[in-house]
Each structure stands twice: as structure tokens, then as C-alpha cells.
Amino acid sequence: MNIQENISLKSFNTFGIDQKARFFSSAKTLEDLKAALTWAKSQNLEVLVLGGGSNILLTKDFPGLVLKVELKGIQVVSESEEEILVQVGAGEIWHEWVMYSISKGWAGLENLSLIPGTVGASPMQNIGAYGVEIQEVFQSLQALERNSLEIHSFDSKACKFGYRESVFKHELKDRYIITSVTFKLNKTPKFHIEYGAIKETLAEKGIQELSIKAVSEAVIQIRESKLPDPKKIGNAGSFFKNPTIPIAQYEKLKIQFPEIPGYPNEEGIKVPAGWLIEKAGWKGVRLGDIGVHEKQALVLVNYGNGIGKEIMDLSEKIQKSILEKFGIALNPEVNFI
Template identity: 60%
Template sequence: MNIQENISLLPFNTFGIDKNARFFAVATSTEEVKQLIQKSKEMNVPLFILGGGSNILLTKNLEALVMKIEIKGFELIEEDENGVLVKVGAGESWHEFVLYCIQKNWGGVENLSLIPGTVGASPMQNIGAYGIEIKEVFDHLEAINRNTNEVRKFYSEECKFGYRESVFKNDLKEQYVITHVVFRLSKSPVIHAEYGAIRQTLKEKGIESPTIKDISDAVIDIRRSKLPDPAHIGNAGSFFKNPTVPVSIFENIKSEFPNVPGFPNEEGVKIPAAWLIEQTGWKGKKFGNIGVHQFQPLVLVNYGGGEGNDIKELSLRIQESVLNKFNVPLQPEVNFL
């Protein structure tokens, strides 16, 4: 286990922001995580946990010990005629895990194909797409308490999953390091093809009775057509959450914009943030090395050499525009550092 000094984080964040970590180390096991937690205390520096770097915006150098989680492995811990329990290392690529499940014909995560990041980060923000969220296939996770160095299991109720939320982003923020996640997957999966884009893609391919692989392939096609590849254009995917507003506010918006899309839920009506941003004129806007993506206004981009603070400032201007025009506050999905 090697602790390096003054390491550029450029290769470790999908926004492609060039900031340094004062100290940097890779953890490939639970034991190494424990050792690095202890080491950060001895060095008297904060500890920052890094997964795939796909949900962060670096605005400054990190005066911390940055621990990159690279715990790997898939372990089948239970199996019957209905499904399986599979334990996955927190450092595994989320998309590679999805492909592994499809290869095994285990259903439940196919709608979440091509989401960037690691398995360990997936329950932290209850990742979701196309009608499915992590909480629907989540059994439990293992995490290390940063104060006591003890391993604890968290089951679904304890995680307090919400829309892109969990207890690890709120009450227990920066108190635990997730090392493994256990998923319950089905051998007879229910196919979720309700979303219009998925239905349309399947129709274009002439598929009437889709398999989980068909759903995954459709989602991959859709995401690639809508979202820029971070390997070519720096981004963190969806920058803002889709806001849920009271019915009264939605009706006010609809009176002026009859075509506003809205999806009723228990708390009101969810409006796509991309629609709100496009209506305020930000789609495709470019400011030097940064901007708003030309096809998907929910994605802020770094064309190369951009600064995190400039992207943060752009996001604040977008929030202000949407609030002034629609009386709807937008919340970032990306974490500012």
C-alpha cells in the first residue's frame, strides 16, 4: 500500500478537472481501507473517498488523503430457483457489473446500463434510470466505520433511500466507507419497457418480447445518443436532479407553457430539469472551455482545460434563471469539492 504525494486527480474525475490531492492511495481490500483510515488519523489530514469520480466537481486542490476504492470481485452467496444474492466489490465498474448480470441472465439492473461510476457509489445516491432504482434490487451493504474501524452491515431500511438520496449523503455523511454491496437479482425478471424511449427503440429494432439484454442494449443506445462520452468531453452526466413541485406550481407553469412535461408522484409533480433549462435558453451555450451540452441541457461540459469553479458558477446562473422564470429551485446531483 503506497501513499503518494501531490498527485493530479485529472485521470480520476470524469469532468476532466486538473486539481491535486495532497496525498493519494489505492485500497484494494477491506483491510487496506482500515489501514488508510488509521493512517489519515496519524497524519492528521482529512480522508476523502474516491470511486469512479463521475459525480464530483473539483473546485480546488484537496488537502486530504484521497483513498481510491478498487476493491474488486463478484461472489455468489445464495442461489435458488427464483434468483441469486451476489456480493460485489465497491470498486467494480457499475456498468461492468450490469453486463456481468446480463451474461448470467440475472435480471433487475438492465435498465441501469451505462451509468458511470462504481458499485460502491450506487447505493449512496440510490442511482436510477428508466423507471428503476437501486433500492429495488438492493439487499445490504458492508461499510467500515471511520471512527471505530469496525465493519457494519446496512440493510435497505437503514439506508433511507430517496430520490438520489441515502443516509450516506445525509445523517451518516463521511462516517462510513462502503466496501461491498449485495444485490438480490431475479432468474425470472419483470421486463420494464414502459419508458417511451425504450419502447420506441425496441420498436425500431422489431423486438416485441424483449429480454433483459434487449432492454440493456436499448438503454445503451439511448444513453449514447443523448449523453456525451466523458472520454471525449468532460462531464458528470446529469448535473441537476429532476425537481418535484407542488401541483399548484405545476398548474401555474402549464397555464403559460401547455406542453410542459409532468409526472405525478406522491409529493406533487416531477418536471424534467432538462426541459426547464432548455426553456430558459441555456441549451448549447458555450463559455470558453465550458458550457451546456448541445443535445442534453441537463449535462454541463468541460471541453478541455475548464475550471471547476467556472462550471460551478455556470450551474448557479442556470439555477437562478430557472428559479426566476418558473419559481422552481434546481438541486445539483453533482457533489462540489
Template identity: 55%
Template sequence: MQIQQNISLRPYNTFRIDAYAKYFAKFTSLSNLEQLFDAPFLQENERPFIIGGGSNILLTLDYNGLVAKNEMHGIEIVKQDQQHVYVRAAAGENWHQFVLYCIENNFAGVENLSLIPGNVGASPMQNIGAYGVEIKDVFYELEAFDINERKVKTFTAKECEFGYRESVFKRKYKGQYIITSVTFKLNKQPVFNTSYGAIQQELDKMQVKELSIAAISQAVINIRQSKLPDPNKIGNAGSFFKNPTIPQQQFEDLKKEFPQIVGYPAKDSVKVAAGWLIEQCGWKGYRKGDAGCHAQQALVLVNYGDAKGSEILALSSEIMQSVEAKFGIMLEREVNVL
């Protein structure tokens, strides 16, 4: 395992922020990972900063320590029964490539999560979701390296405490574990989910005669490509903010003043479309220098070239303040800020 010095992290984060790591390494195995914590230059109790696909981070500073990129790979079937197949994927596998692997093998359940950027290891960390499906719906278990005890622990779905873009790894155990693999419980017989968003419209547009997980995947890909900027062309981390959940009464009061407000029932509350709130505050298409709010999707902040992470962060703060002032709702960042 090679440890490099003063390395730009621009190729390793989808925002394409040009922050620097004092030390940088890639690990491909558990033994590599264990070696990282024995690096002679690490200060007492200092821990490496782990990155995967770099699709959910905003780097606002250079990192005066060790940044380690997870490149653990491998996909295998660990068991199966009449209805399900259990597939384990290493945390460094690209998420979309894993989805394509499942579709190719007719393993159903993740097709609605096509084209989400990032790696497999990040998927349970924030319970990624799209078009009516979340990781918790297909999750079986994961393995994670306990940094303090230097051993691997297995977590069940219950132990992960999944919530909306949440898990124990984002707050309760933040910085204590490094996810090394995730096992998914997938269906041999698909249960199609086409009711969310514009999936059915896109399928009709595609003139799909026989519904399949491949067709749903392609519909989701088409929709995402029409709405969201390609990180390979414009730096971004996808949805920058969570959709806020507010009490039903607060939503009803807002609806009187803003009849077009977009919300979805969520138990005893309402999940409000953050993109709509941001657009109503006039931010959609806004640009200051190379930092901006995307012209097609207000939920996405972008780096048009050489924006600093601090400039993106400052823009997000302005957006949050204006939404709170207009609607009385405080947005929460979905992206992890370093």
C-alpha cells in the same frame, strides 16, 4: 499500499478537472482501507477523501490531504432461492461491467441501469436510477466501513432510507462510512420494464423479435449514447441537476403559463423535467470558455477541455438563478461539489 504526493486527479474524475491531491493512494482490501487512517502525515481527526469512479464529483479546489481511490474488486453469488439470486459486488467494481455480468448470467433487474458511469459503491449512496428502475428496487444489503469505530457494519434497505437520488450516506451519515460491498437481489425470471421513455420505440427500431434483458440493456445503451456525451471524449458527470418535485397546484399554475411544461406524477406532487426548464431558459448548447451546457441534453454540464471546477460551478449557479427567476423553482445539484 503506495502513497504518492502531489498527484493530478484529472484521470480520476469524469469531469476531467485538473485538481491536485497532496497525497494519493489506492486501496484494494479492507486491511488497506484500515491502514489509510493510520497514515503518519494525517492530522488529528483528519480523514481521507474517498473516490470511486469519480463520475459524480466536481472538484473546485486542490485537496490538501489524502485522496484514496477505492479499487476493491470481486463479484460472488452469496445465496439463491427459487426466484432470486443474491449477488455481492465489491464497491470498486465498475457499475456497467457489473450490469453486463448480470446480463451474461441471466440475472434480471439491473438491465435498465446500463451504461451509467461510476462504480458499484456509489450506486446505493445516491440511489441511482434510470428508465423506470432505481437501486432500491434491486437492493438487498450493503457493507460499509465505520470510520469512527473502525469496523464494518451491514445496512438493510430500510436503514439506507432511500429516496430520490438520496440515502443516509449523502446527508445523515455523510463522511462517516465508506461502502465496501453491495448485495443485490436479482430475479431468475425477468420482469421486463419497457414502458419508460423511448425503450419500446428503440426495441421496435432494433427489430427485436423476442424480448430479453440483453435486448433491453442494448436499447438503453443506444438511447444513452444518442443523448449523453461520452465522458471519455467530453468531460462530464452525467445529469448535473435533480428533477425538482413541486406541489400539484404549483404545477397546474405553471402549466397555464407554460402549456408545454414536462412533468410526471409523484404521489401528491409532480416531478418536473429539469432539462426542459434549463432549455427554456436558453442554456442548451451554451458555452463560455471550456465550460458549457451540452447541446443534446441541457441537464448535462460539460468540460470541453481545460475548464476549472469553479467555472463549471459558476455556470451551474447562473442556470439555477435563471430557472428560479423564470419558473419559481430552485434546482438542486445532483453532483457532489468539493
């Protein structure tokens, strides 16, 4: 176990925020994880678990131990004629795992191409895009309980998945470290191309015969056209969740804003947060070194030397603005540290 002191976290978060960790360690094995947690406990230190750093906003230096999870490995657990179960280490890069699954002809993850972050973070957030969410391809996960250092298994029900939600963001927050995720993928594809511009993009590319590779390439093309590359402009992808409002409230807003988009779900009507932010005049707004992206209002950006507190303040101004204009409360998808 290698413990480093006073380490800049700039290269470990996609916003590119330059805050420091008092102590830093990376865990490549389960033993590394246990040793680091034991050491932190002996020093009475708070622990921040880091994956790809693609869903956090650092607003200050971290006074404890930042523990980067780098557990790797992809292993077929079982397979039938129709399905295959694959266990993947929490430290694997999400997009690389998606590309690997596509190269093997395993279907189910193609709509989730180019999402930043690691495999371990995917069930925590119940990540989703273009009509597909993790819970649809999820079988189980293994996680290390921080106090007992015991490994526990969680099935889909135990994870309590919701829209960008899981039990690990609420009741079990900061109690477990996910070490691996097992996915249930299909050998025969079930295509989801109705959402977003996938169908149009496939047509533009002249795709005659659907394949998971073609869908993945279409998703990548769409994401690259709308979302800034974190290596060039600091960002954490979608900053806010898409809010769901009661049908009655949506109908009322429809009178005032006839063009307001809405998508029915079990709780009511989901309204795109990006549309609300753009309609409120925030798209492309720049305040010094931070701002709202010019192509996608849902993305807050760091143009270079912005600090987390500035981005947090901007997000609060946007929330206040949306509440005043539409009566809708926006909730961040990004975790503030």
C-alpha cells in the same frame, strides 16, 4: 499501503478537472482501507473517498488524502428458483457489473446499463434510470466505519433511500466507506420499458422477443445518443436532480407553459430539469472551455481545459435563471469538492 504525494486527479474524475491531491492512495483490500485511514488520522488529514469520480466536481486542490476504493469481487451469496443474491465489491465498475449480471441471465439491472461510476457509489446516490432505482434490486451493503474501523451492515430501511438520496449523503455523510453491496436479482425478468424511448428503440431495432439483453442494448443506444462520452468530453452525466413541485404550482405553470411535462409521484409532480434548462435558453450555451451540452441540457461539460469553479459558477447561473423563470429551485446531483 502506498501513499503518493501531489498527484493530479485529472484522470480520476469524469469532468477531467486538473486539481491535485496532497496525498493519494488506492485501497485494493479492507486492510489497505484501514491502514490508509489510520495513517490519515495520525497526520490529522481530511479524507476524500473516491470511486469512479463520476459524480464529483473538483473546484480546488484537495489538502488531505484522496483514497480510491478498488475493492473487487463478485460472489453468489444464495439463490432460490426465483431469486439470486450476489455480493459485489465496491470498487467494481458499475457498467461491467451490469454486463456480467446480464451474461448470467440475472434480471433487474438492465435499465441501469451504461451509468458511470462504481458499485460502491450506487446506493449512496440511489442511482436510477428509465424507471428503475437501485433500491428495487438492493438487499444490503457492508460499510467500514471510519473512526472505529468496524464493518457494519445496512439493509434497505437503514439506508433511507429517496430520490437520488440515502442516509450516506445526510446523517452518515463522511462517516462510512461502503465496501460491498449485495443485490437481489430475478431469474425471471420483469421488464420496465414504458419509460423514455425504450419501447420505440426496441421497435426500431426490430426486437420481436423481449430479453434483458435487448432492453440493456436499447438503454445503451439511447444513452449514447443523448449523453456525451466522458472520455471525449468531460462531464458527470445529469448535473441536476429532477425537481418535484406541488400540484397547485404545476397547474399554475401549465397555464403559462402548456407543454411543460410532469410526472405525478408521492410528493407532487416531478418536472424534468432538462426541459426547464432548455426552455430557459441554456441548451448548447458555451462559455470558453465549459458549457451546457448541445444534445442534453441536463449535462454540463468541460470541453478541455475548463476548471471546476467555472462549472460551479455556470450551475449557479442556471439555478438562478430557473428560479426566476419558473419559481423552481434546482438542486445539483453532483457533489462539489
